[in-house]
Amino acid sequence: MMSRSLSEQPATSTTVTDERLRRYWDSHARGYDREMAFMERILFEDGRQWVCSKAIGDVLEVAIGTGRNLPFYPPNVRLTAIEFSPAMLEIARRRAAELGRPVDLGLGDAQALDLPDAAFDTVVCTLSLCGIPDERRALREMKRVLRPGGRLILLDHIVASPAWARAIQWLLERITIPLEGEHFRRRPRVTAEAEGFVVETAERSRRKLGIVERALLRKPVD
Numbered sequence: 001m002m003s004r005s006l007s008e009q010p011a012t013s014t015t016v017t018d019e020r021l022r023r024y025w026d027s028h029a030r031g032y033d034r035e036m037a038f039m040e041r042i043l044f045e046d047g048r049q050w051v052c053s054k055a056i057g058d059v060l061e062v063a064i065g066t067g068r069n070l071p072f073y074p075p076n077v078r079l080t081a082i083e084f085s086p087a088m089l090e091i092a093r094r095r096a097a098e099l100g101r102p103v104d105l106g107l108g109d110a111q112a113l114d115l116p117d118a119a120f121d122t123v124v125c126t127l128s129l130c131g132i133p134d135e136r137r138a139l140r141e142m143k144r145v146l147r148p149g150g151r152l153i154l155l156d157h158i159v160a161s162p163a164w165a166r167a168i169q170w171l172l173e174r175i176t177i178p179l180e181g182e183h184f185r186r187r188p189r190v191t192a193e194a195e196g197f198v199v200e201t202a203e204r205s206r207r208k209l210g211i212v213e214r215a216l217l218r219k220p221v222d
Contacts, residue, residue: 017133017181018084018109018111018133021084021131021133021180021181022084022085022086024179024180024181025084025085025087025088025180026085026086026087026088027087029066029085029087029088029090029091030087030091032065032066032088032091033066033068033091036065036066036068036127043157043208043211043212044127044155044212047126047155047212047214048068048069048072048126048155049072050155050214051069051072051124051126051153051154051155051214052069052072052073052074052124053072053074054122054151054153054216055073055074055077055122055124055151055153056074056077056121056122056151057077057078057120057121057122058077058078058080058119058120058121058122059073059077059078059079059080059120059121059122059123059124060080060081060082060115060119060120060122060123060124060142060145061079061080061081061082061123061124061125061126062081062082062110062113062123062124062125062128062138062142063082063083063084063110063125063126063128063131063132064081064082064083064088064089064092064105065083065085065088065092065127065128066088066091066092066095067081067091067092067093067095067096068095069124069126070092070095070096070099070101070103071099071101073101077122078102079101079102079103079104080103080104080105080106080115080120081103081104081105081106082105082106082107082108082109082110082113083105083107083108084107084108084109084110086107089105089106089107092105093105110125110128110132110138110141110142111132111133111134111137111138111141112137112141113141113142113144113145115145116145117144117145118144118145118146118147118148118150119145119147120145120146120147120150121146121147121150121151122146122150122151122152122153123142123145123146123150123151123152123153124153125138125142125152125153125154125155125156125188126154126155126156127155127156127157128156129154129156129186129188129191130156130157130182130183130184130186130188131180131181131182131183132181133181135183135186135188135191136191136194136195139152139188139191139192139195139197140195143195143196143197143219146219147219148219148220148221148222149218149219149220149221150218150219151200151216151217151218152192152197152216152217152218152219153214153215153216153217154188154189154192154213154214154215154216154217155212155213155214156186156188156212156213157184157211157212158185158186158187158188158189158204158210158211158212158213159184159185159186159187159210159211160209160210160211161206161209161210161211162209162210165209165211166185169184169185170184170185172184173185184211187213188213188215189202189213189215189217192215192217193217196219196220197217197218197219197220198217198218198219198220199215199216199217200216200217200218201215201216202214202215202216203215
């Protein structure tokens with residue numbers, strides 16, 4: 001059911017980029033929880049809890065990372081998750097086992113989900129669309145695997161509100177995009193709307209220069 005590994009895909013410029021990013025995240029997997037715990041305290045606060053509390057039914061988490069969302073899902077959801085870094089996925093497996101959380105975990109690419117159409121009631125993606133090379137393609141895939149009326153729940157850092165902060169983000173991207181594929185000026189909610197999702201609720205932080213946004217969107221019922 002789960003996606004093919006990136007190494008099994010034909011070698012193209014896109015997969016070469018993905019492979020480089022996979023190696024980067026594999027090498028940073030052991031320190032990811034420590035770094036992310038700090039960022040969550042100062043930026044994202046209860047964002048993971050908010051996202052997971054709104055998940056229902058058959059749930060797909062795209063780019064689960066080390067599984068930091070796992071403690072917050074309702075017990076009655078049926079959870080599937082993908083991650084393209086094998087090292088991070090292994091940490092997620094251990095976390096799921098420690099929590100006693102049933103989850104179908106597998107290696108996969110958010111930009112090419114090896115999953116059937118209309119298979120899920122909810123898709124969750126937290127703090128990941130900032131680093132997926134083609135965010136629009138990934139959102140199209142999320143829409144494809146959602147059932148009509150299904151929920152897309154997002155949490156991410158986004159382009160700042162003040163011009164001076166946007167300028168700093170632009171400078172940071174000169175380093176972070178080539179190094180780790182990290183974008184600071186994306187707007188996942190806006191991109192999702194452009195791909196046909198309908199916003200049900202969205203919250204953008206005002207206390208933090210507007211750089212954190214969480215949103216619940218729906219796939220239209222045809």
